[in-house]
Amino acid sequence: MARTHTLADGQLAAAAGTILAGSSIGNEPVRVSAVFANVGSTVETVVVTMQRSGGTARRIARAVLNQNESLVINGLPIQTDDTLLGVTTSASSVD
Numbered sequence: 001m002a003r004t005h006t007l008a009d010g011q012l013a014a015a016a017g018t019i020l021a022g023s024s025i026g027n028e029p030v031r032v033s034a035v036f037a038n039v040g041s042t043v044e045t046v047v048v049t050m051q052r053s054g055g056t057a058r059r060i061a062r063a064v065l066n067q068n069e070s071l072v073i074n075g076l077p078i079q080t081d082d083t084l085l086g087v088t089t090s091a092s093s094v095d
Contacts, residue, residue, distance in 0.1 A: 011093075012088040012091075012094045012095075014087065014091040016085050017087070019085060022078050022081055025080060032073070032076045032077075034073045034084075035071070036071040036073075036088075036094050038065035038070070039095050040092075042067070042093065043065065044088050044093050045064050045088065046061075046063050046071050046086065046094055047061070048071070048086045050084055050085075053081045053082065057085055061073055
């Protein structure tokens with residue numbers, strides 16, 4: 001049975017960056033839930049990708065968020081060699 005993992009607070013960048021490196025979770029797979037909230041005053045496009053075992057990053061979610069809207073991802077399985085990445089239109093607008 002997979003454990004759950006809570007992501008630290010932070011903001012998405014305007015260039016693709018690591019949200020969670022699987023190497024930080026230990027040896028057991030986990031299920032990750034994440035909320036991305038547009039706290040800015042403009043429309044933001046959020047793209048979340050997953051890189052499995054160092055391979056090609058594949059899109060798992062894309063959302064166009066108006067002010068005060070959120071993208072919620074629940075129960076995403078992450079293993080120790082996976083990386084979760086994210087990007088948004090404008091830096092410091094999506095928490």
